[in-house]
Amino acid sequence: MASSPSSQPTLSAFPLLTAEEFETACHAFSDRVHVAGDTKVGWSSIRLDQRATGPILSISREVGRVSTIHTSGDEPMSDPEMNQVLQWEASEEDPEALIRAPGPSVCLQVVYDVLLSPTYQVPVLYFQLRQDSHPGPLGIDAVYQYLVPDQYRKELQSVGIMGGISFGYHPDSGTPAFFVHPCHTMDAMRHIAGQRSLTPEAYLIIWLGLVGNRLGLQLPKELFTKEGIEILQGTM
């Protein structure tokens, strides 16, 4: 039952993850990203922080360009924060403005934090979407517009198997953050991985595919070199 990062034994309590297994998985996964090359994977950063609440795997990336807001703005903007963004955009693009142009668009940043839920004993995804110089995190409408791929939007909004997106407090920083409620994760993992025995990292990768994909956290193919695929296939 002893687990060491190097040997990566199979999980002892699947579909749950113990604290040790979660840490092992996070180490292995961030090593994988560093081996592939941090810049190649297209994320701004990935790091593993040891906090009082346990390890946090933190991934940040830049999201598209806000200027797409003008072309894809079919839906009415009910979020006052995004309206504010629009107003700022308008003033920045004011042809009368003589100040130095700030560039054609403003980038959004998203920070994904993966933690182990002390209640459910499964990973849980917290995330915050921010815009340069915009005070405070952006709201739920922006999350659906910029992070959630079209094909998942309806499912998430209608509270599908993953239970939708909730708004709460980040367990470590205490700041407002969105999260995917983990109460269905156990069943979803059992459904997908079935009876196969997984290593901690394989569990995390499957979970990232399940939950991360729905919120714009796609795993770049660069992560799956030959050896990487073997690691996954060997256990599945």
Added chain:
Amino acid sequence: MDSKVTSGTIQKAIWDGRLPLQISLASSESRTYDQTDPYLISCPRISYLPSLLPRLKTFFSSSLIDPSSPPHQGWFSFEGVPLKWHYPVGLLYDLYAGADPASKEGADTDLASTADEDPLPWCLVVHFSDWPKEELVRMDANWMVMQDAFINSVKEADFLRNGTAKGIMSLSKEDSSGLWEAVCDVDLPSFQRISNILIPPPSQPFRNVPIRLFLPLPPDSGSPSLKVVQSPIPPFIPPSSGSSIAASQSILSTRGPQPQTIGSALHSLLPHLFPSRRTPVLAKPVLHGAAVPMGAPVEEVVRCSGYGDGWVYIVIRMMG
């Protein structure tokens, strides 16, 4: 309290518990700066602050510089600290009002009386603009975010008690919102009817007990957040040796494992603050404004003195 104390009377006393609040309008939002009369109310400890917002909005509307903001844009602060609305009022009071340096006096009597100033009524400030985005989750006009937070918390407690979330999942939509309404209305009989569906009878021990511990942060930590400790706490202390099968069988026998007490749980989670299982040495656990006896079995404490969401929130107060 000379009549017989049962878990029922303890629960009723907790639901009857009230705090006198004196709520002032943020002076920057008032036409008369700090000359606005405060709003006084005796507020149930188990209720949530936003439930006061509609009447506060009405009360202060003639004083507001900008009377157009809707009630759900209201938020509360105590000594400049924005108060998280998803915590019950009683917990917020235990967390912040007693955080008076004078309470560090050696006097080991009534916690409130050791403070320099009488903390009651608890003086809060209500704001209807300048939402602290980095600190508080925004609310919506239909209070759905609030109800979602409450139900998420109920689900977590249920999951810990049973090891599955089946209980809350099988609760009818009517009962699920009924539970929230019963807490909002401080309606104990309605609450008990629904929570009896969720909570297994005393003959079936919980798998784990839903307890969260709130630790004081040093004033110079520069962090606005509270340190919250949560870890699975089983209602019985498993024997240090023997197979797991023997352990599960012996739970029912009289010579089985010892019941987990508040003291043993604190000692295992926070051994530095609680070097003893029996006596508070450096810190003491505070629940509903009272010091919890270290010898109280955790499961009994949770069954009779949980908040509306089924959790017991214990504030760790430093002594001496």
